[in-house]
Structure formats: C-alpha cells, structure tokens
Amino acid sequence: MEHINNFKKFQPLLYELVARDVKIKYRKSVLGVLWTLLNPLMMMVILSVVFSNLMKFDIENYSLYILTGQILFTFYNEATSGAMTAILGNASLIKKVYIPKYLFVLSRIASSSINILSSFCALILVMLFTRTELHFTMFLVVIPLVYLTIFSLGIGLILAALTVKFRDVMHLYTVFLTALMYLTPIIYPMSMLPEKVRIIVNLNPLTGILNIFREVMMYNRIPSAFELLVFLVVVLATLALGLWVFYKQQDEFILNL
Structure with missing residues (x-):
C-alpha cells in the first residue's frame, strides 16, 4: 500500500515526464508525431522490395508480415533503449x-x-489498402501488446540500473539489439530455419509475443490458453527480476551519477 500511495502521489509527475519525452523527440520536426505513422510505412516498403526480390520468401501478404514484426521490434528497441538512459538523463x-x-x-x-x-x-491502413480481411480476433491484439510492454519494462529496469554503474552497457546493448533483430522472425519465416537455429529463435521471448500478435492480426487464430499462460509467466518473471535488480541498486545511483 505504501508503494501504491507513493505512486498516486507522483502520478501527475509521470504524466509530465511522458509529455516531455514525446515533445523532445519531435521538437522542431515539421511533421511531428506523424513520423510514428510514416516511419513504419516507409521501412515496410523498403524491406518488402528488398527481401521479396532477394530472398523470395513464400509468405502471403509479405508486406504485412514485415510490418507486424517491425512495429513490435521497433517498440521494444525504442522502449528499452530509452529506459536504459532514463536515470542518467x-x-x-x-x-x-x-x-x-x-x-x-x-x-x-x-x-x-x-x-x-x-x-x-499504420498497420490498419496497410491492411485496408491490401484488402486484407479484418477478423474479430484483432480485438485480442491488446494481449501481445500488454505482454510486450511488461517485458520491455522489466528489461528496461535492469538496463537502467546496470547502465548507471557500468556505462559500457549502452555500447554492448546496441550490438545485442542487432543480434536480437536477426533472432526474431521479422523478415523471414520460421520454416526456413535449420532445426538448431529454430530452437534458439524460439527461446527468444519476442518470437512468441510476435507470433501471438500475427495470429490475432493476420491469421484469425486465437492463441491457446497454455501459450498465453506460458508467456504471461515469462513477462511477469522478467518484470519481477527487473524490479528486484532496480531496487537493489537504486540507493547507489546518486554515487555514480
């Protein structure tokens, strides 16, 4: 209750911090927040043209396949990278x-x-433009998005705590994100991977969350209760670990800033 009351007390400050972060990101930008709509669309066009011609993946509606993966990975990248420098900034x-x-x-x-x-x-616009059938399962999209947000918060808390003490984390994490992008089925189907590589990719929590996202958005499938439960446990465990690491280190932040 003490933590809840403390959070309520500082809730207006949280709103101000969020508003400040959004304003700073798009400050002096002509199109402003519209870039959040244009960026995924332009990246989707580039990746679709390049990989559909070079790799010739046999994926129906490949542009939509790429966009779903790109949206989720971009969010994870932006959220965790921003959280990593939140204390230092x-x-x-x-x-x-x-x-x-x-x-x-x-x-x-x-x-x-x-x-x-x-x-x-932007994803909805692409679905309408490509005349993709809209299904009632789309309303379940909130589940993978909530999972991804909780997972990103857990990772962000760990990164923020470690970065205050070890600045090298910022450089190492940039390299890690590059590797993680290729270990997440954003531009390729799982079927093309060798069995050993597929096992590694499946161990990536982002892979499971992305698969759930695509199932409800593209394929009109409802994920199984077991699948949802497994990833709920994973993201909650990540959040618990993040909170534990952060609270163990936060008293020493002031000594390293």
Whole structure:
C-alpha cells in the first residue's frame, strides 16, 4: 500500500515526464508525431522490395508480415533503449529532489507505448489498402501488446540500473539489439530455419509475443490458453527480476551519477 500511495502521489509527475519525452523527440520536426505513422510505412516498403526480390520468401501478404514484426521490434528497441538512459538523463533532477526513480524508466516505456499506437494505425491502413480481411480476433491484439510492454519494462529496469554503474552497457546493448533483430522472425519465416537455429529463435521471448500478435492480426487464430499462460509467466518473471535488480541498486545511483 505504501508503494501504491507513493505512486498516486507522483502520478501527475509521470504524466509530465511522458509529455516531455514525446515533445523532445519531435521538437522542431515539421511533421511531428506523424513520423510514428510514416516511419513504419516507409521501412515496410523498403524491406518488402528488398527481401521479396532477394530472398523470395513464400509468405502471403509479405508486406504485412514485415510490418507486424517491425512495429513490435521497433517498440521494444525504442522502449528499452530509452529506459536504459532514463536515470542518467535525469541525473540533475535526481540530485536535487526526491522522486521515485522508477518513474523515469516508466515514463520512457509509456512514451514508447504512445508511439506504438500510432504505428498500429499504420498497420490498419496497410491492411485496408491490401484488402486484407479484418477478423474479430484483432480485438485480442491488446494481449501481445500488454505482454510486450511488461517485458520491455522489466528489461528496461535492469538496463537502467546496470547502465548507471557500468556505462559500457549502452555500447554492448546496441550490438545485442542487432543480434536480437536477426533472432526474431521479422523478415523471414520460421520454416526456413535449420532445426538448431529454430530452437534458439524460439527461446527468444519476442518470437512468441510476435507470433501471438500475427495470429490475432493476420491469421484469425486465437492463441491457446497454455501459450498465453506460458508467456504471461515469462513477462511477469522478467518484470519481477527487473524490479528486484532496480531496487537493489537504486540507493547507489546518486554515487555514480
């Protein structure tokens, strides 16, 4: 209850931090927030043209296949990378007044969540343009999006805590994201992978979340209760680990800022 009451007390500050993050990202930009709509569309066109001609994947509606993967991975990339520097970026404020430090990480995740909603609008536009059939399972899309948000928050808390003490994490994570992108079936089908590689890709939590997302958006399938339960346990365990690491380290933040 103490933590809940503390969160309610600082809730207006969280709104201000989210608004600040969004304004800073699109400051002096002519199109502003519209870039969250245009970016995935332009990337989808480029990737579709390149990979559909070079690799010749036999995937129905390949442009939509790419866009679904790109939207989710871009959100994870942006949310965790932003959360990683959340404490360092607000060092001057943390040194002056008491603010629950997790709010800075949470604000980065929340601002990225606003961006993914705009990207989701781009996905709907592509589905309408390509005359893809819309199914009632689309309403279940909130499940993988919530899973991804919780998972990103857990990873973000871990990265934020480690980055304060070890600045090298920022450089290592950039390399890790590149590897993770290729270990997530964004541009290729799972069927093309050798068995050993497929096992590794399936161990990636983003793969499972992305598969659920595609099932409800593209293939009119309802994920099994077992599948949903497994990934719920995974994302909650990641969040619990993130909270534990963050709270163990947060008292020493001030010494390393």
